[in-house]
Amino acid sequence: MIEIDRISKQYEGRNVVDSVSMTVETATITAIVGTSGSGKTTLLRMINRLVEPSSGEVRINGQPTGALQPHELRRRIGYAIQGHGLFPHHTVGRNIGAVPELLGWPGQKIRARVDELLTLFGMEPAQFRDRYPAELSGGQQQRVGVARALASRPDLMLMDEPFGALDPIIRARAQEDLRRIQKTLGSTIMLVTHDMEEAIHLGDKVAVMDAGRLVQYGTPAEIIQRPATDFVAEMVGGVDRPLRLLSLVPVSEIVEDGPAEGAPVQTSTNLRDALSTCLWSGRDALPVVRDGAPVGRVTLGAIRARAEGPE
Structure with a gap:
């Protein structure tokens, strides 16, 4: 647990x-979002003391960060930034293993951890371990940069606009990679972004x-x-708010009994995508399947009702 107290x-x-x-709960992703100059990056950097706070306290699992030497603290916290910050003259393996090496891990353990992380990120170790960043x-x-931040199994990982330099298709893939790996490893992640769509997609909590x-x-x-203020409402997107809400809800939450024609959707499909399918295909209902087996249908009326939110 990460406690930020009047910092x-x-x-x-x-x-x-x-x-x-x-307060940031263990094994969750917290997305910190705001416009340029809102203080989000400064807040993130005070957690690992790259910026020293003027007042207040940060505690990691109950221990004040001010009680630790800065270099000791930073070895416990992974840090990934936009543009990845890889060492250009080191191989992928050496980049990922940099912090474990500083911590004195034996070579065999470092190599095993490097291969484990490359595999998690869908990069065949034998193919990528000995390459250089320019290759x-x-x-x-970007994946290697995130893998490096995770290498020492840190209590916490901080990410500052990690996907900002990527094109939209690669960025979406990187976000999915992060979500999958966070769930696999149970990592606690705090991520800074200026993109509310990214914050909503990745965050268990949004600040x-x-x-x-x-x-x-x-x-x-x-x-x-x-939204608590007009600024938050503007960040969320005004008329786009119902669609953003639908993107958080799987079809499984409103599936009902009954027939429907045409190509089915999965129970895991979000309601925003189901709405698009209804509108593009001109259908009022879609069949729903789980692992190929029919489980019911989702109707356009039910999707619209969900978009309106609670009374």
């Missing part, structure tokens, strides 16, 4: 981060920053349905 940072008498408090695509470099203050902290559904 602030002043520069030249101005509050860049202003008395922020939040990789942008998406592959919205504005002018140094934490203006709302809640689940994606809470942020979409009940």
Whole structure:
């Protein structure tokens, strides 16, 4: 558990981060979102003390971070940034194994961890271990950067706009990779982004920053349905809010008995995609299957009702 307790940072008498408090549960992803200058990156960097707070405290599993030497703290916390920051003259294997090597892990253990992470990221170890960063695509470099941050099995991983430099298709794949691997490893991740779509897609919780203050902290559904301020409502997207809400809900939540014609959708399909399928195909209902077996249908009326949210 990560506890951020009334943490602030002043520069030249101005509050860049202003008395922020939040609790991040273990094995979750928290997305910190806000416009440029909102304080989100400064907040992230105070957690691993790349920026020293002016006041307040951060605790990791109950231990104040101020009680640790900065270099010891940073070895416990993974850190991944936009553009990956790989060492260009080191192989992929050496890049991923950099922190375990500093921690004194034996070579065989480091090699096993490198191969484990490459496999998790869909990169065949024998094919990629001895390559150099310049020999990789942008998406592959980003995966290696995240793998390096995870290599020492850190208590926490911090990510600052990790996918910002990727094109939309590669970015979507990288997001899916992160979600899958976070669930596999049970990692606790705090991720900074300026993209509310990314925050909603990745975050178990979303923290919205504005002018140094934490203006709302809640689940994606809470942020979409009940924005705390006009700024949050604008970030969520106004008229797009119902569609964002539908993207969080699987078809399985509103499946009902009854027939429907045409190509089916999976129970895991989100309602936003099911709505698109209905509209494009001109159907009022879609058959729903799980592992190929029919389980019922989802209707256009039920999807629209869900988009309207609770009364």
